[in-house]
Amino acid sequence: xxxxxxxxxxxxxxxxxxxxxxxxxxxxxxxxxxxxxxxxxxxxxxxxxxxxxxxxxxxxxxxxxxxxxxxxxxxxxxxxxxxxxxxxxxxxxxxxxxxxxxxxxxxxxxxxxxxxxxxxxxxxxxxxxxxxxxxxxxxxxxxxxxxxxxxxxxxxxxxxxxxxxxxxxxxxxxxxxxxxxxxxxxxxxxxxxxxxxxxxxxxxxxxxxxxxxxxxxxxxxxxxxxxxxxxxxxxxxxxxxxxxxxxxxxxxxxxxxxxxxxxxxxxxxxxxxxxxxxxxxxxxxxxxxxxxxxxxxxxxxxxxxxxxxxxxxxxxxxxxxxxxxxxxxxxxx
Amino acid sequence: xxxxxxxxxxxxxxxxxxxxxxxxxxxxxxxxxxxxxxxxxxxxxxxxxxxxxxxxxxxxxxxxxxxxxxxxxxxxxxxxxxxxxxxxxxxxxxxxxxxxxxxxxxxxxxxxxxxxxxxxxxxxxxxxxxxxxxxxxxxxxxxxxxxxxxxxxxxxxxxxxxxxxxxxxxxxxxxxxxxxxxxxxxxxxxxxxxxxxxxxxxxxxxxxxxxxxxxxxxxxxxxxxxxxxxxxxxxxxxxxxxxxxxxxxxxxxxxxxxxxxxxxxxxxxxxxxxxxxxxxxxxxxxxxxxxxxxxxxxxxxxxxxxxxxxxxxxxxxxxxxxxxxxxxxxxxxxxxxxxxxxxxxxxxxxxxxxxxxxxxxxxxxxxxxxxxxxxxxxxxxxxxxxxxxxxxxxxxxxxxxxxxxxxxxxxxxxxxxx
Numbered sequence: 001x002x003x004x005x006x007x008x009x010x011x012x013x014x015x016x017x018x019x020x021x022x023x024x025x026x027x028x029x030x031x032x033x034x035x036x037x038x039x040x041x042x043x044x045x046x047x048x049x050x051x052x053x054x055x056x057x058x059x060x061x062x063x064x065x066x067x068x069x070x071x072x073x074x075x076x077x078x079x080x081x082x083x084x085x086x087x088x089x090x091x092x093x094x095x096x097x098x099x100x101x102x103x104x105x106x107x108x109x110x111x112x113x114x115x116x117x118x119x120x121x122x123x124x125x126x127x128x129x130x131x132x133x134x135x136x137x138x139x140x141x142x143x144x145x146x147x148x149x150x151x152x153x154x155x156x157x158x159x160x161x162x163x164x165x166x167x168x169x170x171x172x173x174x175x176x177x178x179x180x181x182x183x184x185x186x187x188x189x190x191x192x193x194x195x196x197x198x199x200x201x202x203x204x205x206x207x208x209x210x211x212x213x214x215x216x217x218x219x220x221x222x223x224x225x226x227x228x229x230x231x232x233x234x235x236x237x238x239x240x241x242x243x244x245x246x247x248x249x250x251x252x253x254x255x256x257x258x259x260x261x262x263x264x265x266x267x268x269x270x271x272x273x274x275x276x277x278x279x280x281x282x283x284x285x286x287x288x289x290x291x292x293x294x295x296x297x298x299x300x301x302x303x304x305x306x307x308x309x310x311x312x313x314x315x316x317x318x319x320x321x322x323x324x325x326x327x328x329x330x331x332x333x
Numbered sequence: 334x335x336x337x338x339x340x341x342x343x344x345x346x347x348x349x350x351x352x353x354x355x356x357x358x359x360x361x362x363x364x365x366x367x368x369x370x371x372x373x374x375x376x377x378x379x380x381x382x383x384x385x386x387x388x389x390x391x392x393x394x395x396x397x398x399x400x401x402x403x404x405x406x407x408x409x410x411x412x413x414x415x416x417x418x419x420x421x422x423x424x425x426x427x428x429x430x431x432x433x434x435x436x437x438x439x440x441x442x443x444x445x446x447x448x449x450x451x452x453x454x455x456x457x458x459x460x461x462x463x464x465x466x467x468x469x470x471x472x473x474x475x476x477x478x479x480x481x482x483x484x485x486x487x488x489x490x491x492x493x494x495x496x497x498x499x500x501x502x503x504x505x506x507x508x509x510x511x512x513x514x515x516x517x518x519x520x521x522x523x524x525x526x527x528x529x530x531x532x533x534x535x536x537x538x539x540x541x542x543x544x545x546x547x548x549x550x551x552x553x554x555x556x557x558x559x560x561x562x563x564x565x566x567x568x569x570x571x572x573x574x575x576x577x578x579x580x581x582x583x584x585x586x587x588x589x590x591x592x593x594x595x596x597x598x599x600x601x602x603x604x605x606x607x608x609x610x611x612x613x614x615x616x617x618x619x620x621x622x623x624x625x626x627x628x629x630x631x632x633x634x635x636x637x638x639x640x641x642x643x644x645x646x647x648x649x650x651x652x653x654x655x656x657x658x659x660x661x662x663x664x665x666x667x668x669x670x671x672x673x674x675x676x677x678x679x680x681x682x683x684x685x686x687x688x689x690x691x692x693x694x695x696x697x698x699x700x701x702x703x704x705x706x707x708x709x710x711x712x713x714x715x716x717x718x719x720x721x722x723x724x725x726x727x728x729x730x731x732x733x734x735x736x737x738x739x740x741x742x743x744x745x746x747x748x749x750x751x
Contacts, residue, residue, distance in 0.1 A: 022417060022448055059521050061444035067413035068448050071363070086437045090387060090468040098407035102363045102414050121515040122436040126508075157404070159358060161351045164610055169398040185467035189389055191361045191404040 001276050001311045002252055002283030002325055005032050007040045010288040010295050020058045026072045035299035036315055038324040039077030063095050070103035077321030079108035079201055084141045085119050090184055093148035096198045097190040105194030105320035110201040113209050137181045139212045144184050147175045149197040151187030195320040196329040214240040218327055219252045221285055230280030252325050255281040261294040265301035334694050334729045335582055335701025338373040339382045343401045344708030345588055347617055347671040348608035350401035355708040360405040369710055370415045373422055376717035377731050379742040380423030383408035387432050388465040396616040409441055416449035423739030425454035425531055432469045435490035436514050442528045443520050451524030451738035456531040459484045481538045483511045488546045494518050495527040496750050525738035526747035535647035544570035548745050549582045551703050553676045560585055560698035582700040582743050588673030590680040590707055591715050602680045605707055614667035621648050632664045651675050683719040
């Protein structure tokens with residue numbers, strides 16, 4: 001079972017009524033790391049709603065926050081949301097590649113797939129995007145970013161001081177992308193990711209976008225559903241992933257689930273176990289309720305219960321986010 | 334005297350990465366940068382400064398592969414990491430107005446400002462490279478004047494967003510020539526009023542933009558006379574925008590090579606110069622002249638006549654001026670510029686270097702310097718250990734931080750609206 005936690009839903013309870021500072025957020029992530037979770041997810045309201053967004057309470061933009069968190073943790077995966085409106089693909093690919101090197105291979109990009117007219121209006125696109133346009137643009141965008149992440153072969157850097165060869169020119173790849181929405185030559189001026197490419201997380205997907213996710217995503221976040229509906233959706237997603245020529249395990253499906261802080265640990269573990277054993281997901285993205293003690297309750301009580309049942313690993317087995325998730329990639333797992 | 338520590342890959346010398354004491358894996362080693370930041374902070378530098386380009390620096394992959402500059406950290410993520418690994422030093426990064434949007438950039442620098450407790454600065458540049466342009470769908474580089482008009486509007490929107498953060502009087506909304514923005518930022522106001530605004534362009538239109546918007550100006554000047562003329566000109570432009578001369582700190586780049594004796598310093602410099610491959614040196618010179626290939630001219634002949642640039646106008650003029658003044662061949666010029674890219678270089682003892690810095694500082698040609706170590710970490714260590722104490726002994730440089738924010742270090746006022 002894979003487990004992620006949404007940082008802001010956890011942070012809300014950590015400092016009730018006060019602004020969130022870096023030290024408080026860092027303590028939460030360190031706690032999640034001590035608990036052995038696969039990753040934390042950081043939302044980013046960016047421009048979405050002018051202060052009413054998911055991080056309206058937080059004084060940080062998600063990618064800058066991730067860089068800082070990377071230096072005060074060593075194992076847990078760190079995933080930031082970043083929109084395809086707010087950044088040019090070259091700039092975003094660079095930011096995340098750099099974060100991945102800073103964190104020694106623990107970074108993921110959560111690409112928001114829902115078009116947001118409010119956001120577009122802050123980025124010189126007051127007319128916004130039609131859903132169909134947005135979808136095709138987002139797909140092209142993600143392809144560029146993943147292509148740029150692979151612009152340097154894993155053994156491209158030689159560091160040959162005496163011979164005067166810093167890198168092998170044959171192992172640098174120009175992307176030369178020319179598409180309907182973007183033209184990007186490349187390569188990226190950041191070295192290859194320690195995990196080959198940062199982890200791509202997609203969520204909030206209506207039916208047409210699932211086609212994008214099954215082709216491109218490493219992690220697909222789905223909403224909570226009845227066991228029967230979740231089972232059907234899970235097997236459908238895995239079948240579609242395989243139909244794209246990918247290994248069915250090469251993308252993880254995590255169900256976003258809000259735990260009720262008043263439910264006893266055994267009951268919470270029961271419901272996670274039931275969903276997991278019925279083959280309705282590969283794991284969960286946990287929203288911690290905004291009440292005192294809920295984070296501690298989850299990490300100190302629910303997690304040991306899951307471990308006792310053999311549902312969650314005892315400790316990290318690798319060092320990269322891909323290795324936590326059991327995904328291929330990276331030379332230093 | 335204000336001091337910046339200008340970080341760049343393995344060092345500012347083009348052949349730095351080949352030096353046996355350079356940290357050759359700097360571009361993929363965050364701990365190396367954390368160590369550099371701590372060294373600079375322990376020496377009480379005002380700020381760390383990161384250059385940036387959104388693309389390779391050299392089009393020819395054969396040349397690029399002989400330098401360390403094709404890969405490195407993206408600077409905003411790098412400085413965000415350093416923000417929580419340091420406590421006092423300022424953190425300034427270059428970011429281009431050509432390939433960003435003001436809303437996103439204003440938000441990112443404000444976030445860095447919060448992470449660092451008020452130590453962030455933005456070095457506003459326009460992008461002059463065709464290599465960068467090709468990464469952003471551009472069919473060609475915009476003309477110089479257009480780039481600066483866009484930059485002017487960009488700066489206006491960014492400062493407006495920093496002013497109109499939630500909880501403050503909101504006059505938000507912008508609908509201009511290049512940009513439109515609807516909402517205020519969703520982050521609290523800056524701990525230092527607003528992140529520090531830095532500029533480096535030295536052309537006429539660049540100087541006007543700096544006089545209008547900048548808190549700090551980085552510049553390249555070889556001689557005292559050039560530095561003094563630039564200093565007086567820029568400070569003289571401030572009154573037109575209702576500003577005082579002290580509202581801008583002018584910090585020219587300086588590339589010191591320091592050692593206990595003059596002979597040792599000279600040997601250290603020669604050792605680096607010997608590591609420059611000719612084709613790399615000539616390619617670098619070509620890029621600073623904004624022409625595609627100087628390699629087709631005889632390397633021991635003079636610089637040919639060149640058309641006026643649409644790229645980096647001021648740097649081109651500086652190179653041409655130097656070649657005429659000192660009657661240098663292409664090879665000699667290439668080697669000269671490979672060391673410090675047109676910036677002022679001083680090779681000598683701590684006393685000699687302090688003398689030179691003091692002369693420009695007290696002579697009214699600089700408010701401080703952006704220090705460009707030839708290789709890392711050794712030459713930053715040497716400057717911190719040898720030159721900083723000499724400057725402190727002379728009462729020219731602080732012995733401890735007096736404030737917490739970058740504005741406080743630099744002696745800059747908070748913006749009028751705070």
